[in-house]
Amino acid sequence: MTDTVRLALDAMGGDHGPSVVVPGAALALARKPDMTFLFVGDEAKIRPLVDAEPRLAGRCEILHTDVAVRMDDKPSVALRKGRWKSSMWLALDAVKTHRSDAVVSAGNTGALMAMSRFCLRMMADVERPAIAAIWPTLRGESIVLDVGATIGADARQLVDFAVMGSAMARILFDLDRPTVALLNVGVEEIKGVEQVKEAARILREEDFPALDFRGFVEGDDLGKGTVDVVVTEGFSGNIALKTAEGTARQIAEYLRSAMGRTWLSKLGYLLARGAFDTLKEKMDPRKVNGGVFLGLDGVVIKSHGGTDAEGFASAVEVGYEMVRYDLMTKIRQGLLHDHGADASPASLAGAAS
Secondary structure: OOOOEEEEEEOOOOOOOHHHHHHHHHHHHHHOOOEEEEEEEOHHHHHHHHHOOHHHOOOEEEEEOOEOOOOOOOHHHHHHHHOOOEHHHHHHHHHHOOOOOEEEEOOOHHHHHHHHHHHOOEOOOOOOOEEEEEEEEOOEEEEEEOOOOOOOOOHHHHHHHHHHHHHHHHHHOOOOOOEEEEEOOOOOOOOOOHHHHHHHHHHHHHOOOOOEEEEEEOOOHHHHOOOOEEEOOHHHHHHHHHHHHHHHHHHHHHHHHHHOOOHHHHHHHHHOHHHHHHHHHHHOHHHHOOEEEEOEOOEEEEOOOOOOHHHHHHHHHHHHHHHHOOHHHHHHHHHHHHHHHHOOHHHHHHHHO
16 A cells, blocks of 8 residues: 555546546545545646645646547547647556556546557456446445446456456455356356357356356346346446436436425425435445446546546545555456466566566
8 A cells, every 4th residue: 555645637538627627636635635636638727726626735736738638539549649648648657657556537438448558558468458337236336347448358358357357346345256247138058149158158167266157147137236246348338337327317307306296295205305315325326436447557447428526536536445455456466366377477577566
């Protein structure tokens, strides 16, 4: 652990840029005071917002650049125009050069993934990153990955996701052997695309000692919390994530409309306000904002692009937790433990560093 967690924030990322990033950082700092920030972006836009937040005084720096990755940029365009000079790249580079411990960005997911791979590189023996999301369930929380880092994954990559997700679950949920399952169209072994069935075969036959493979789960198992870690590829994972968020907002709107319809319903709301406030808190997608890019040689947190300051603060706090509890080292150790004799010398060197 370090005494102070240093976070590089891509201030120009997301739909709202510094107007959300700066106050979000201030909110997070109020809850986690052992943080400092490096805001990366247009200083003319960032400075007035920083000066308006007394809590940030003496706790932040600004690294100026007037180049920003747009939310609709293709990854190839973002790399061509933003490499070496955009707020997203410079925030990542701050981690590479040890100026910061982690990056938080609400920017373009594809661009962030591409730049992260070019700037930070991948862990040894891991082919591609995955975004791991903490998913609220009926029994607590689960980890779901990949929720949008890349589209498609072969069987071996799905197995890597399972190993990395289980390592994260061991840390966050204090479990010796987290339960893991593959998201599928049915629980029967004959169902699903070949990549998913092959990944299941590998996970069953290799009998990984640090995870308990439970086969397949379906979409409704995500909310039930049937297992600790649900593994899928980024296309279906991102659809599942956005569907869950939309459903939460839909139910909240139904309740709001129903509670204001008659004087009896308004009275009922007042009598049960505490319960409704608890429900609102549980269904608030801002509270679980912040996906972790696993597989990279550095801590990268992806915030939702359209979030507000409270949501961005949640993503900042995820970054804080990843650094404070040295999650990356523990994941490396978990990968080495699960890969066993297959671990390369480069892997061993990475875990020791």
